[in-house]
Amino acid sequence: MSYQFSCAAAGAVTCGCKVTASTEEELRTVLADHLAKKHKVKAPNETLLAHLVASATRTGSEPAA
Numbered sequence: 001m002s003y004q005f006s007c008a009a010a011g012a013v014t015c016g017c018k019v020t021a022s023t024e025e026e027l028r029t030v031l032a033d034h035l036a037k038k039h040k041v042k043a044p045n046e047t048l049l050a051h052l053v054a055s056a057t058r059t060g061s062e063p064a065a
Helices: 024-038 046-055
Strands: 002-006 018-021 057-059
Touching (some): 002 024, 024 046
Antiparallel strands (some): 002 057
């Protein structure tokens, strides 16, 4: 499964950031870095990251166990 995220879809319509990540952990890391660099959010809390992850589109299928 991969995650596709855009700031515009999450509500920051003036930001053109689009991210594709292989895992939720990777998405969280990339988002935290982007928030710090572009939105001046130095330490995003769990509530903010959970909201952003929830707004991401999941593509593909779950890996077999």
